[in-house]
Amino acid sequence: MNNPILVEITRGNLVESRHRGSVSVVDAEGATVLSIGDVERRVFPRSAVKALQAMPLVESGIADKYGLTDEEIALACASHSGEPEHVAAAGSMLAKAGQDAGCLECGVHWPMGEAANRALAASGGSPSALHNNCSGKHAGFVCLACGQGNDPKGYVLADHPVQRIVRDTLEEITGACHTHEKSGIDGCSIPTYAVKLPSLAFGFARFGTGIGLPGDGRAAAARIRKAVARHPFMVAGTGRFDTKLMELLGERAFVKVGAEGVYCASFPELGYGIALKVDDGNARAAEAMMAGLVLRFLPLSDNERAAVEALAQPVLRNWNGIEVGQIRPTAEIAGAA
Amino acid sequence: MNNPILVEITRGNLVESRHRGSVSVVDAEGATVLSIGDVERRVFPRSAVKALQAMPLVESGIADKYGLTDEEIALACASHSGEPEHVAAAGSMLAKAGQDAGCLECGVHWPMGEAANRALAASGGSPSALHNNCSGKHAGFVCLACGQGNDPKGYVLADHPVQRIVRDTLEEITGACHTHEKSGIDGCSIPTYAVKLPSLAFGFARFGTGIGLPGDGRAAAARIRKAVARHPFMVAGTGRFDTKLMELLGERAFVKVGAEGVYCASFPELGYGIALKVDDGNARAAEAMMAGLVLRFLPLSDNERAAVEALAQPVLRNWNGIEVGQIRPTAEIAGAA
Numbered sequence: 001m002n003n004p005i006l007v008e009i010t011r012g013n014l015v016e017s018r019h020r021g022s023v024s025v026v027d028a029e030g031a032t033v034l035s036i037g038d039v040e041r042r043v044f045p046r047s048a049v050k051a052l053q054a055m056p057l058v059e060s061g062i063a064d065k066y067g068l069t070d071e072e073i074a075l076a077c078a079s080h081s082g083e084p085e086h087v088a089a090a091g092s093m094l095a096k097a098g099q100d101a102g103c104l105e106c107g108v109h110w111p112m113g114e115a116a117n118r119a120l121a122a123s124g125g126s127p128s129a130l131h132n133n134c135s136g137k138h139a140g141f142v143c144l145a146c147g148q149g150n151d152p153k154g155y156v157l158a159d160h161p162v163q164r165i166v167r168d169t170l171e172e173i174t175g176a177c178h179t180h181e182k183s184g185i186d187g188c189s190i191p192t193y194a195v196k197l198p199s200l201a202f203g204f205a206r207f208g209t210g211i212g213l214p215g216d217g218r219a220a221a222a223r224i225r226k227a228v229a230r231h232p233f234m235v236a237g238t239g240r241f242d243t244k245l246m247e248l249l250g251e252r253a254f255v256k257v258g259a260e261g262v263y264c265a266s267f268p269e270l271g272y273g274i275a276l277k278v279d280d281g282n283a284r285a286a287e288a289m290m291a292g293l294v295l296r297f298l299p300l301s302d303n304e305r306a307a308v309e310a311l312a313q314p315v316l317r318n319w320n321g322i323e324v325g326q327i328r329p330t331a332e333i334a335g336a337a
Numbered sequence: 338m339n340n341p342i343l344v345e346i347t348r349g350n351l352v353e354s355r356h357r358g359s360v361s362v363v364d365a366e367g368a369t370v371l372s373i374g375d376v377e378r379r380v381f382p383r384s385a386v387k388a389l390q391a392m393p394l395v396e397s398g399i400a401d402k403y404g405l406t407d408e409e410i411a412l413a414c415a416s417h418s419g420e421p422e423h424v425a426a427a428g429s430m431l432a433k434a435g436q437d438a439g440c441l442e443c444g445v446h447w448p449m450g451e452a453a454n455r456a457l458a459a460s461g462g463s464p465s466a467l468h469n470n471c472s473g474k475h476a477g478f479v480c481l482a483c484g485q486g487n488d489p490k491g492y493v494l495a496d497h498p499v500q501r502i503v504r505d506t507l508e509e510i511t512g513a514c515h516t517h518e519k520s521g522i523d524g525c526s527i528p529t530y531a532v533k534l535p536s537l538a539f540g541f542a543r544f545g546t547g548i549g550l551p552g553d554g555r556a557a558a559a560r561i562r563k564a565v566a567r568h569p570f571m572v573a574g575t576g577r578f579d580t581k582l583m584e585l586l587g588e589r590a591f592v593k594v595g596a597e598g599v600y601c602a603s604f605p606e607l608g609y610g611i612a613l614k615v616d617d618g619n620a621r622a623a624e625a626m627m628a629g630l631v632l633r634f635l636p637l638s639d640n641e642r643a644a645v646e647a648l649a650q651p652v653l654r655n656w657n658g659i660e661v662g663q664i665r666p667t668a669e670i671a672g673a674a
Contacts, residue, residue: 318444
């Protein structure tokens with residue numbers, strides 16, 4: 001099956017590049033709301049499921065035991081830009097568990113945010129694991145390990161208690177089997193399990209509504225959604241899509257980017273969960289698709305609509321600020337007029 | 338027509354992302370050697386034709402009039418990383434024409450090379466137009482304008498004598514009409530004209546062999562090819578694909594990346610020109626395809642083959658250096674076993 005073209009990049013009067021992909025929108029009972037393309041092909045959700053991976057930390061009571069703030073809970077769900085606030089919060093989370101950056105196993109990279117990257121270089125500094133865009137998630141894993149009385153060492157490995165409980169949680173929420181044969185190693189070294197888009201969408205419908213979540217899952221999901229809605233900067237950073245969209249819509253849309261063109265979202269008022277994948281892994285297309293789905297499904301004020309349209313169809317400008325083209329989702333994303 | 342999948346990105350045992358595209362290989366008589374996908378769809382060649390755009394500078398004798406070095410001629414064909422050697426050479430070219438960075442109309446951006454970017458920030462500096470990856474091409478345009486006795490001001494505009502002669506040259510070499518209706522504005526503000534891949538491939542077959550080039554075109558093309566082969570660092574930069582491939586193969590392969598997944602090449606010993614486009618604009622896929630075509634067509638020693646295979650099928654490692662997957666061209670690129 002050839003997935004359809006869902007985003008076009010224009011230059012002058014022509015289409016310069018094309019992105020294909022697939023989309024699944026599912027409600028909290030598992031009913032299909034929208035299905036585009038081959039949604040049976042398994043995808044690695046990568047960082048798009050960080051909020052689900054943070055559920056055990058909150059549901060277990062360990063987040064409260066260590067007095068984690070809303071900013072820190074939001075950071076546990078983040079692919080952050082490595083700005084000073086992100087770095088400080090990751091350090092603070094570790095300190096609350098009696099640990100420091102030395103126990104992080106995510107690896108080191110320069111800040112993902114360009115300004116933060118150059119500011120760190122200008123200060124004569126060099127990056128630590130705290131600057132890794134996943135450091136908040138990893139600090140959460142360390143808190144989880146310590147709070148359960150386990151040695152955090154090796155917490156990225158599939159058979160460590162942390163990854164076992166995280167995998168069990170992903171299986172419970174999405175209803176999909178997470179098997180070793182269909183797994184890969186993520187950029188930050190934890191396992192990532194390939195599942196089908198409708199399973200991810202179903203998981204985010206449940207995460208967004210609490211419907212069907214076992215145990216204290218409903219309260220934990222609400223706590224995480226609220227923390228992110230209050231601190232959308234912590235989940236991404238300056239100028240980033242997730243931050244801008246959630247600054248605009250608050251708790252009405254929980255959205256989270258993953259690597260290689262994956263995006264997941266919850267629209268709690270509709271009970272919808274969304275999962276999408278751009279075939280080629282491109283982030284500009286994934287963002288335009290997600291913004292297009294917000295326009296399609298969520299009732300918006302005129303101001304909100306204008307702001308989301310600017311995210312769905314951004315104008316492309318060159319180094320002199322001259323308009324050269326546009327990113328635009330195709331009619332399959334926009335739906336019937 | 339759905340272009341075929343030409344590059345796969347793997348993670349674990351699965352394919353995580355897929356890139357579709359089209360390829361044209363043509364000889365200097367215009368005969369088709371290889372055609373994959375929809376090669377009738379027009380593409381913007383962007384920076385992939387910089388060497389052709391540099392032809393008037395050399396063929397007119399103006400490069401010699403100003404005493405441009407081989408390094409500077411290579412830089413005129415470059416999408417460089419903004420490293421100190423690139424910045425210095427661009428400034429030197431302008432000085433030879435009695436000009437300075439103030440007359441560059443390409444716009445300003447931070448160096449494309451990560452290390453150069455951070456080194457500039459660490460020094461407390463900020464970028465000028467000389468750091469723009471196109472500054473060498475633009476310095477060449479300024480030299481061309483001045484050498485012809487024209488005011489360089491406005492040299493990026495389609496009706497300036499510089500862009501008129503550049504467009505005429507592109508039409509002559511490729512044999513394709515370059516029309517305003519099928520044009521766009523490039524990242525550096527000059528016009529870019531959408532043409533079909535076989536026209537680009539034909540142009541690079543002629544550029545690589547000199548066959549059929551009018552006037553002093555044959556000598557100019559040879560001079561440019563030699564300059565780039567001697568100084569492959571100047572045409573890209575540290576760690577870049579074009580630099581590495583041409584350091585390895587010298588004059589046997591002239592390759593040049595363009596934005597949005599376009600690549601052009603000449604294999605002079607075979608008389609072949611190559612043009613390819615990744616549908617989605619992705620550079621990792623374009624590089625893997627070009628390396629795959631080198632493996633397919635050029636006779637290579639064992640050492641050369643191993644080095645090009647590493648470019649065609651790079652191993653993907655995460656922030657901890659763990660192997661997580663691979664980029665690999667599909668059988669359509671590799672051809673029959």
